[in-house]
Amino acid sequence: MRIPELFRKLARGPQIITLKDAGMIAAFTGLTSGDMVVDAGAGSGFLSIFLANQVKPEGKVFSYELREDFSKIAARNVKKAGFEKYVEVKNRDIFKGIDEKDVDVITLDMPEPWHAIDHVCSALKKGGYLVSYLPTVEQMRKFVLLCIEKGLKHEQSIECIVREMAVKETGTRPETKGLMHTAYLSFFRK
Amino acid sequence: MRIPELFRKLARGPQIITLKDAGMIAAFTGLTSGDMVVDAGAGSGFLSIFLANQVKPEGKVFSYELREDFSKIAARNVKKAGFEKYVEVKNRDIFKGIDEKDVDVITLDMPEPWHAIDHVCSALKKGGYLVSYLPTVEQMRKFVLLCIEKGLKHEQSIECIVREMAVKETGTRPETKGLMHTAYLSFFRK
Amino acid sequence: MRIPELFRKLARGPQIITLKDAGMIAAFTGLTSGDMVVDAGAGSGFLSIFLANQVKPEGKVFSYELREDFSKIAARNVKKAGFEKYVEVKNRDIFKGIDEKDVDVITLDMPEPWHAIDHVCSALKKGGYLVSYLPTVEQMRKFVLLCIEKGLKHEQSIECIVREMAVKETGTRPETKGLMHTAYLSFFRK
Amino acid sequence: MRIPELFRKLARGPQIITLKDAGMIAAFTGLTSGDMVVDAGAGSGFLSIFLANQVKPEGKVFSYELREDFSKIAARNVKKAGFEKYVEVKNRDIFKGIDEKDVDVITLDMPEPWHAIDHVCSALKKGGYLVSYLPTVEQMRKFVLLCIEKGLKHEQSIECIVREMAVKETGTRPETKGLMHTAYLSFFRK
Numbered sequence: 001m002r003i004p005e006l007f008r009k010l011a012r013g014p015q016i017i018t019l020k021d022a023g024m025i026a027a028f029t030g031l032t033s034g035d036m037v038v039d040a041g042a043g044s045g046f047l048s049i050f051l052a053n054q055v056k057p058e059g060k061v062f063s064y065e066l067r068e069d070f071s072k073i074a075a076r077n078v079k080k081a082g083f084e085k086y087v088e089v090k091n092r093d094i095f096k097g098i099d100e101k102d103v104d105v106i107t108l109d110m111p112e113p114w115h116a117i118d119h120v121c122s123a124l125k126k127g128g129y130l131v132s133y134l135p136t137v138e139q140m141r142k143f144v145l146l147c148i149e150k151g152l153k154h155e156q157s158i159e160c161i162v163r164e165m166a167v168k169e170t171g172t173r174p175e176t177k178g179l180m181h182t183a184y185l186s187f188f189r190k
Numbered sequence: 191m192r193i194p195e196l197f198r199k200l201a202r203g204p205q206i207i208t209l210k211d212a213g214m215i216a217a218f219t220g221l222t223s224g225d226m227v228v229d230a231g232a233g234s235g236f237l238s239i240f241l242a243n244q245v246k247p248e249g250k251v252f253s254y255e256l257r258e259d260f261s262k263i264a265a266r267n268v269k270k271a272g273f274e275k276y277v278e279v280k281n282r283d284i285f286k287g288i289d290e291k292d293v294d295v296i297t298l299d300m301p302e303p304w305h306a307i308d309h310v311c312s313a314l315k316k317g318g319y320l321v322s323y324l325p326t327v328e329q330m331r332k333f334v335l336l337c338i339e340k341g342l343k344h345e346q347s348i349e350c351i352v353r354e355m356a357v358k359e360t361g362t363r364p365e366t367k368g369l370m371h372t373a374y375l376s377f378f379r380k
Numbered sequence: 381m382r383i384p385e386l387f388r389k390l391a392r393g394p395q396i397i398t399l400k401d402a403g404m405i406a407a408f409t410g411l412t413s414g415d416m417v418v419d420a421g422a423g424s425g426f427l428s429i430f431l432a433n434q435v436k437p438e439g440k441v442f443s444y445e446l447r448e449d450f451s452k453i454a455a456r457n458v459k460k461a462g463f464e465k466y467v468e469v470k471n472r473d474i475f476k477g478i479d480e481k482d483v484d485v486i487t488l489d490m491p492e493p494w495h496a497i498d499h500v501c502s503a504l505k506k507g508g509y510l511v512s513y514l515p516t517v518e519q520m521r522k523f524v525l526l527c528i529e530k531g532l533k534h535e536q537s538i539e540c541i542v543r544e545m546a547v548k549e550t551g552t553r554p555e556t557k558g559l560m561h562t563a564y565l566s567f568f569r570k
Numbered sequence: 571m572r573i574p575e576l577f578r579k580l581a582r583g584p585q586i587i588t589l590k591d592a593g594m595i596a597a598f599t600g601l602t603s604g605d606m607v608v609d610a611g612a613g614s615g616f617l618s619i620f621l622a623n624q625v626k627p628e629g630k631v632f633s634y635e636l637r638e639d640f641s642k643i644a645a646r647n648v649k650k651a652g653f654e655k656y657v658e659v660k661n662r663d664i665f666k667g668i669d670e671k672d673v674d675v676i677t678l679d680m681p682e683p684w685h686a687i688d689h690v691c692s693a694l695k696k697g698g699y700l701v702s703y704l705p706t707v708e709q710m711r712k713f714v715l716l717c718i719e720k721g722l723k724h725e726q727s728i729e730c731i732v733r734e735m736a737v738k739e740t741g742t743r744p745e746t747k748g749l750m751h752t753a754y755l756s757f758f759r760k
Contacts, residue, residue, distance in 0.1 A: 003220030023217025030193025136551025157355040171516025174561035181554035326741025361706025364751035371744035383600030407593025410573025537735040545727040
């Protein structure tokens, strides 16, 4: 089963990342097989599975989730997806530390990523990417300024808007309603 | 060297695909290691390299390019990127046939993809994805209607707009100018 | 009562134009007091009332509507808005002719505006504006090419996207969902 | 000469407002003949002329501008446009007071509109509109929260994105590049 199908079929607990945003992360970090990735918080595990699908078979995703209930949903989804070999869900607080070293890509989808910044800076490999996923401008700004202060290179902060086109007998047009905003994605490099 | 850097450093002949659109292709087809991909036309080879970066080490991209000059630029870029093992550039007309069978993903970035449709339908694996990248609404519509007629499932046609955010001392705001449109991406499934 | 309130309170029959699109029409035609306007089809009369609000007290809007039921809704809304002096609703087929001469601005919000083009060209004052409001790309294109052929100057065709910003205690962000598309507005000048 | 032409022909000093944003102001405040408007800062006077074009012949725009050089450019543009009767340019600091009472619409296009808030609240008629035009999210947020605190009703804060469509022989598509952001418009009501 390919990722878009998996995303439609897995159980949802907390809000999941959209494919468009996951695709931006893959493209703007140049994600590839063999990458070691740390993803926090795991939520339902969708982003971890997406990332694992890109780093397998040689890479691995370590998926941190503080809440026990979410980490169970995530682990269950990882299993259903057949990705146990490539995703390790850890019911751990990333603010207290990151076990992995020389990490290629770290993704932070949590309200207060600033508490993780020192651990992130240590765990990240030179040249590695940090990506934050933050809904509000204030969160994004705060994190960008902190990361710059910590010596990371701010590559860019973006929002990605996907407009679906309706191709009907009567003509072609963008769909009337749609998703206007999910989150700002910021990309940093060590 | 990671993909975003590579994209900045490789030689450009014909117009290249943007990272945002390449990311959409990766995400919406669930591209993964081991996938066999056919990409046409190769142009400067950027999309082929991007796709190879996602399907390596077990997968491969076969990159068709009719024009000899472009196929040389593409081959040179593939070599510079160190991707010779994962991308095979073919100076061939995809309208005359596709050598590969059971292809997972076929991407068509050319003005008249309809001439390739029968070969595409044969080459594509059941469940495999076809993606077209077309700048105008008319091209996109024509191709969507043809693909539906040929029995492919039209998953969606989208445009992806990335807005860069400026985080400055004076405040945060979207950048004044930017890329409003590159192309419509259509996704089909066999 | 000001226009935004009126728009919330009047009876709705057929789909009404949004304030954003009405504002684009006002701005891009430079609508002003004293202008004589022809608006067809009237629908619920909202656009006519909006336009009248801009051309009063010296100007007037002549509002054509083929369907008797709609023209009654429109007339009732005009009355409720207190605009009888500035809007005359005509239960007439604009494809059969336009009574007015030297019209400053003509707005066409109907599926097949091409049938009205000859009457429009005659009724429009030199320097006057024609505006079409068409949901699909194909309608828009067909009408643009016809108007150019008829000697009108195509000023521009646009879509106007308004993104609402949520200013909350927790932060500031664009609203999650919204109106992605209403119609393409094309502006022509005689 | 109609407004879109005037905008192309008048002398530019400070950056001028776009027609799209001026149109949003007209539409979302229901601007109409007879309205009394206060506009600050005048800049090159474009927005004042635009507004005057909508409130004439019975209304008037009072245009405050602190800088003497700008107020001269504005006055000259008003004269060239033939709007002396409808726009009065005042070389005055709006932070020190507003002479007018029972104002229908006040527009603030300046970096720190918060200094004008008390004068605005006094000058505005009950039911009247205040509109701010602010480039950054932080300015917009600060002003929105202050206005709410001062008892004004926050109608909405928006950004308006206009995408131009290219209608060419080869097909129809949005223009490649364009204006991604000008400013956030916030609308308040007393």
